[in-house]
Amino acid sequence: xxxxxxxxxxxxxxxxxxxxxxGKGILAADESTGTIGKRxxxxxxxxxxxxxxxxxxxxxxxxxxFKCISGVILFEETxxxxxxxGKPFVxxxxxxxxxxxxxxxxxxxxxxxxxxxxxxxGLDGLAQRCQKYYEAGARFAKWRSVLKIGSIEPTELAxxxxxxxxxxxxxxxxxxxxxxxxxxxxxxxGSHDIKKCAEVTERVLAACYKAxxxxxxxxxxxxxxxxxxxxxxxxxxxxxxxxxxxTVRALQRxxxxxxxxxxxxxxxxxxxxxxxxxxxxxxxxxxKPWALSxxxxxxxxxxxxxxxxxxxxxxxxxxxxxxxxxxANSEATLGTYKGDAKLxxxxxxxxxxxxxxx
Amino acid sequence: MSAFVGKxxxxxxxxxxxxxxxGKGILAADESTGTIGKRxxxxxxxxxxxxxxxxxxxxxxxxxxLSYLSGVILFEETxxxxxxxGKPFVxxxxxxxxxxxxxxxxxxxxxxxxxxxxxxxGFDSLGARCAQYYKAGARFAKWRSVLKIGPNEPSELSxxxxxxxxxxxxxxxxxxxxxxxxxxxxxxxGPHDxxxxxAATETVLAAVYKAxxxxxxxxxxxxxxxxxxxxxxxxxxxxxxxxxxxTVTALRRxxxxxxxxxxxxxxxxxxxxxxxxxxxxxxxDxxKPWTLSxxxxxxxxxxxxxxxxxxxxxxxxxxxxxxxxxxANSDATLGKYTGGTAxxxxxxxxxxxxxxx
Numbered sequence: 001x002x003x004x005x006x007x008x009x010x011x012x013x014x015x016x017x018x019x020x021x022x023g024k025g026i027l028a029a030d031e032s033t034g035t036i037g038k039r040x041x042x043x044x045x046x047x048x049x050x051x052x053x054x055x056x057x058x059x060x061x062x063x064x065x066f067k068c069i070s071g072v073i074l075f076e077e078t079x080x081x082x083x084x085x086g087k088p089f090v091x092x093x094x095x096x097x098x099x100x101x102x103x104x105x106x107x108x109x110x111x112x113x114x115x116x117x118x119x120x121x122g123l124d125g126l127a128q129r130c131q132k133y134y135e136a137g138a139r140f141a142k143w144r145s146v147l148k149i150g151s152i153e154p155t156e157l158a159x160x161x162x163x164x165x166x167x168x169x170x171x172x173x174x175x176x177x178x179x180x181x182x183x184x185x186x187x188x189x190g191s192h193d194i195k196k197c198a199e200v201t202e203r204v205l206a207a208c209y210k211a212x213x214x215x216x217x218x219x220x221x222x223x224x225x226x227x228x229x230x231x232x233x234x235x236x237x238x239x240x241x242x243x244x245x246x247t248v249r250a251l252q253r254x255x256x257x258x259x260x261x262x263x264x265x266x267x268x269x270x271x272x273x274x275x276x277x278x279x280x281x282x283x284x285x286x287x288k289p290w291a292l293s294x295x296x297x298x299x300x301x302x303x304x305x306x307x308x309x310x311x312x313x314x315x316x317x318x319x320x321x322x323x324x325x326x327x328a329n330s331e332a333t334l335g336t337y338k339g340d341a342k343l344x345x346x347x348x349x350x351x352x353x354x355x356x357x358x
Numbered sequence: 359m360s361a362f363v364g365k366x367x368x369x370x371x372x373x374x375x376x377x378x379x380x381g382k383g384i385l386a387a388d389e390s391t392g393t394i395g396k397r398x399x400x401x402x403x404x405x406x407x408x409x410x411x412x413x414x415x416x417x418x419x420x421x422x423x424l425s426y427l428s429g430v431i432l433f434e435e436t437x438x439x440x441x442x443x444g445k446p447f448v449x450x451x452x453x454x455x456x457x458x459x460x461x462x463x464x465x466x467x468x469x470x471x472x473x474x475x476x477x478x479x480g481f482d483s484l485g486a487r488c489a490q491y492y493k494a495g496a497r498f499a500k501w502r503s504v505l506k507i508g509p510n511e512p513s514e515l516s517x518x519x520x521x522x523x524x525x526x527x528x529x530x531x532x533x534x535x536x537x538x539x540x541x542x543x544x545x546x547x548g549p550h551d552x553x554x555x556x557a558a559t560e561t562v563l564a565a566v567y568k569a570x571x572x573x574x575x576x577x578x579x580x581x582x583x584x585x586x587x588x589x590x591x592x593x594x595x596x597x598x599x600x601x602x603x604x605t606v607t608a609l610r611r612x613x614x615x616x617x618x619x620x621x622x623x624x625x626x627x628x629x630x631x632x633x634x635x636x637x638x639x640x641x642x643d644x645x646k647p648w649t650l651s652x653x654x655x656x657x658x659x660x661x662x663x664x665x666x667x668x669x670x671x672x673x674x675x676x677x678x679x680x681x682x683x684x685x686a687n688s689d690a691t692l693g694k695y696t697g698g699t700a701x702x703x704x705x706x707x708x709x710x711x712x713x714x715x
Binding site for chain 2: 198199200202203209210213219220249251253255258
């Protein structure tokens with residue numbers, strides 16, 4: 001093979017395939033301390049460790065939710081946290097057949113000489129950190145690369161740097177037993193149409209898979225976390241079937257069948273939009289040799305957060321809201337979502353924030 | 359899209375899909391005048407136009423054989439030839455739902471500074487030639503790139519050069535209505551094992567698909583013609599199931615699902631070997647989003663040629679031999695080949711070291 005077969009090869013393949021189990025997907029609960037602070041302040045909750053812990057406990061102990069979840073991405077702090085009664089979150093997940101994952105990148109910084117394009121940091125000491133995380137129970141990792149569409153963007157430099165970064169990160173993860181989620185997010189910001197987004201997405205994904213091949217990454221032990229192909233945020237919306245068609249076609253043109261699953265990011269889409277679009281993709285009658293699922297952050301937690309408001313007496317209500325979104329997205333991975341999920345407050349609310357900084 | 363969607367897009371997609379029909383495959387009958395000369399001399403037949411015409415007529419008028427073929431690759435001379443009764447070959451093929459194809463490359467030349475690695479010629483006026491061939495009835499094209507395995511081969515230069523060449527050829531074809539068959543052949547010559555071949559194949563195919571994307575080629579309107587993944591010619595043979603596993607794994611890691619069909623070259627494999635390996639791939643219980651079929655030259659014609667030996671009285675028997683290989687390979691594309699069509703001739707290795715077309 002041109003790929004490196006690490007001693008974890010069988011485990012990587014098994015875990016990657018498991019995450020793509022039909023009916024399941026990923027909860028992205030890896031907001032950094034700064035980012036979760038913004039979420040908490042939007043519901044007037046103080047950004048202290050106890051509140052961050054309480055929010056995640058609320059999510060992870062929601063009765064029935066874990067049936068719809070194959071993996072949860074965690075921030076480092078959360079990997080070591082416990083429930084109020086003292087059970088480590090990681091153990092809670094294991095008991096429910098949910099794989100713990102870990103965000104391993106250290107954010108983006110600007111590329112000199114570009115118009116605000118970025119690359120992602122975090123390679124220094126990455127192998128040691130991954131080993132530590134594996135020991136703590138993590139079995140997959142996530143690294144977010146960001147590109148944007150503009151008059152000349154994304155530039156070849158941005159594409160190459162980010163593809164290369166993703167490939168290096170992926171190779172290191174596999175050596176340490178973590179399934180790398182490869183995330184080349186193309187921001188939705190802009191006035192471009194869906195065709196432009198499709199063109200850029202295909203170009204970026206082609207570069208990513210060339211880089212992964214160059215770096216001897218074993219595709220069967222990876223996952224892809226791309227943006228859906230949509231019009232820009234300043235452009236008129238289109239029907240979910242159109243988004244589904246352009247998105248799946250872009251993937252057909254670039255993602256080799258060895259990749260077991262594609263787990264979409266939600267970007268700035270509302271909870272309902274993200275679910276309906278995912279559902280449309282799974283209804284599409286066309287060649288899809290990879291599972292199409294979700295790795296949602298805001299699009300799974302928005303109404304839950306609003307329902308909670310930081311108050312213990314609201315936990316049950318908030319958990320109900322969370323279960324509603326989990327079930328809806330689980331159905332969407334099967335193409336059976338009927339759009340009848342009880343919409344919590346804010347479920348239809350766009351979560352787009354211009355030039356969103358994590 | 360990042361793909362070029364020109365005026366022929368619908369037609370390209372339709373034709374590529376048709377060529378990839380399960381149960382059908384391609385007859386590669388595009389031997390250049392020099393190459394067909396070697397074949398003819400092996401059966402003591404003079405290399406003159408009427409003999410070249412007679413051989414191809416034998417193949418194209420074999421009763422029932424055409425039903426197992428979706429396409430035939432022709433050399434330029436053959437595109438304009440007719441049967442003895444005066445019917446153009448192109449018409450014979452079209453009437454039998456076989457799409458005529460055309461070889462458009464002009465052979466390989468060595469890349470200076472490498473150890474015998476090559477690049478493929480044929481770009482001058484390629485667009486104009488393709489347009490001409492389209493007028494003459496061709497609807498797909500073929501361009502053969504060659505790579506080899508050695509201690510330092512295939513080199514990055516050779517991979518890049520050949521991938522770029524294939525991509526440029528492909529887009530020019532699509533601009534002119536011809537479905538490009540993308541053929542990056544990695545020669546079997548060498549003592550390397552199957553893992554080495556797999557690694558080289560994956561690296562080469564990854565480079566090819568990156569180049570196709572860079573050049574805006576519409577993958578839905580292309581076909582891939584790769585080598586199977588096998589041990590080198592100087593290495594011990596392995597079971598068909600092993601070849602199938604390594605080959606399909608390599609393809610799953612590099613070929614996007616948008617490609618409708620993969621039509622293997624036979625390289626130096628015997629007729630029977632090529633069929634049995636193709637069959638094993640189609641029997642493999644793993645997800646394959648493209649059809650796996652054949653584009654065989656020697657592996658479809660060898661026993662036919664020997665049976666014919668240039669004699670009119672042998673035509674019927676030769677056509678039976680040809681039909682038999684066509685049917686066997688058709689079965690192989692469906693994973694239904696049960697063997698047994700191997701005569702002594704069908705098991706004869708067709709490997710020639712350092713084979714030059």
